[in-house]
Amino acid sequence: MKRPLVAGNWKMNLNRIQAITLAAQVAQQAVHWPTVHVALCPPAVYLDVVGQVLRNSPVALGGQNAHWETAGAFTGELSPTMLVDVGCVFVILGHSERRQHFGETDEMVNRKVKAALESGLRPIVCLGETLQQREEGQTQEVIRAQFAGSLADLSLEEIRQVVLAYEPVWAIGTGKVATPQQAEEVHALLRELLRNKYNEATAQAVTIQYGGSVKPENAAELLSQPNVDGALVGGASLKAQDFLRIVAAAHAVLEEE
Ligand code: PGA
Numbered sequence: 375m376k377r378p379l380v381a382g383n384w385k386m387n388l389n390r391i392q393a394i395t396l397a398a399q400v401a402q403q404a405v406h407w408p409t410v411h412v413a414l415c416p417p418a419v420y421l422d423v424v425g426q427v428l429r430n431s432p433v434a435l436g437g438q439n440a441h442w443e444t445a446g447a448f449t450g451e452l453s454p455t456m457l458v459d460v461g462c463v464f465v466i467l468g469h470s471e472r473r474q475h476f477g478e479t480d481e482m483v484n485r486k487v488k489a490a491l492e493s494g495l496r497p498i499v500c501l502g503e504t505l506q507q508r509e510e511g512q513t514q515e516v517i518r519a520q521f522a523g524s525l526a527d528l529s530l531e532e533i534r535q536v537v538l539a540y541e542p543v544w545a546i547g548t549g550k551v552a553t554p555q556q557a558e559e560v561h562a563l564l565r566e567l568l569r570n571k572y573n574e575a576t577a578q579a580v581t582i583q584y585g586g587s588v589k590p591e592n593a594a595e596l597l598s599q600p601n602v603d604g605a606l607v608g609g610a611s612l613k614a615q616d617f618l619r620i621v622a623a624a625h626a627v628l629e630e631e
Contacts, residue, residue: 382611480523545586
C-alpha cells in the first residue's frame with residue numbers, strides 16, 4: 375500500500391466545543407503514526423476553528439462540499455477558494471448523501487472537481503452503488519458511469535491530485551460493511567479504469583479509499599487489500615479513540631508489508 379489516507383467525515387454532527395476537542399485529540403495523537411496521512415472534514419461552520427487547532431499538526435483539513443464557482447450570488451454555498459482560505463487541503467465531492475438528498479449529478483460533481491483542482495484543493499471524489507443496483511448486478515456499470523462522468527476531462531496532472539473513495543451506498547451508516555473481497559473488486563476496477571484512461575504509473579499513484587461502516591474492528595482487513603489505500607470514515611470518526619484505532623490499523627498494515 376502507498377502512504378494511506380485516513381479521513382474523518384464528520385457530516386452534520388458535533389457542536390463547536392466538541393469539534394475543537396475532537397480535533398485536538400486527533401492532532402495530538404496522530405503524530406504516533408506518521409506513516410499515515412490523516413485528514414478531518416468538519417462541518418463548514420467549524421472549518422476555521424478546527425483549522426486553527428490542526429495548524430502545526432500533521433493532520434490536514436478538508437471540506438465536505440464546495441460549489442463550482444469561486445464567488446457570486448449563490449446563497450448558502452461555499453466556494454473552493456474559501457475552503458483554501460481557511461486552510462483546507464481536501465474537499466469531499468459527490469458524496470452519496472449529496473447525490474441522494476441534494477440531487478447532485480455526475481456532471482455537477484465534475485464541475486466541482488475541476489473548480490476544486492483549479493483552486494488547489496485535492497478532491498475526494500465518492501463513487502458507489504445502491505443496494506438495488508448491487509442486487510441487480512449493476513455495480514460495475516454504475517462505477518464505470520460515475521467514473522466517466524464525475525472525472526471527465528481531467529489531465530494526467532489533475533487526476534493525480536484526486537482521491538477516489540469507493541463508498542457502497544448500502545454500507546454507509548448502516549453498520550453493514552462491504553466484505554474485503556467486495557471492496558477489492560471495485561477498487562481493482564477503479565485502478566483498471568485509471569490505467570486505461572491514463573497509464574500504469576498514474577493508476578498506481580492515485581489513492582483509492584474505501585468508505586462505508588469502517589470501524590476499528592474491520593479496518594485492518596479492508597486496508598490489507600492490495601488496492602485499498604485508505605479509509606473515509608463517518609460514524610467512527612466522531613470518537614477520537616475509534617478514529618485513531620483506524621489510523622493505527624492503517625499504520626500496522628503498512629508496517630507488515
Ligand atoms: P460511515 O460513513 O462510516 O458512517 O458509514 C462513511 C461516509 O459516508 O463517508
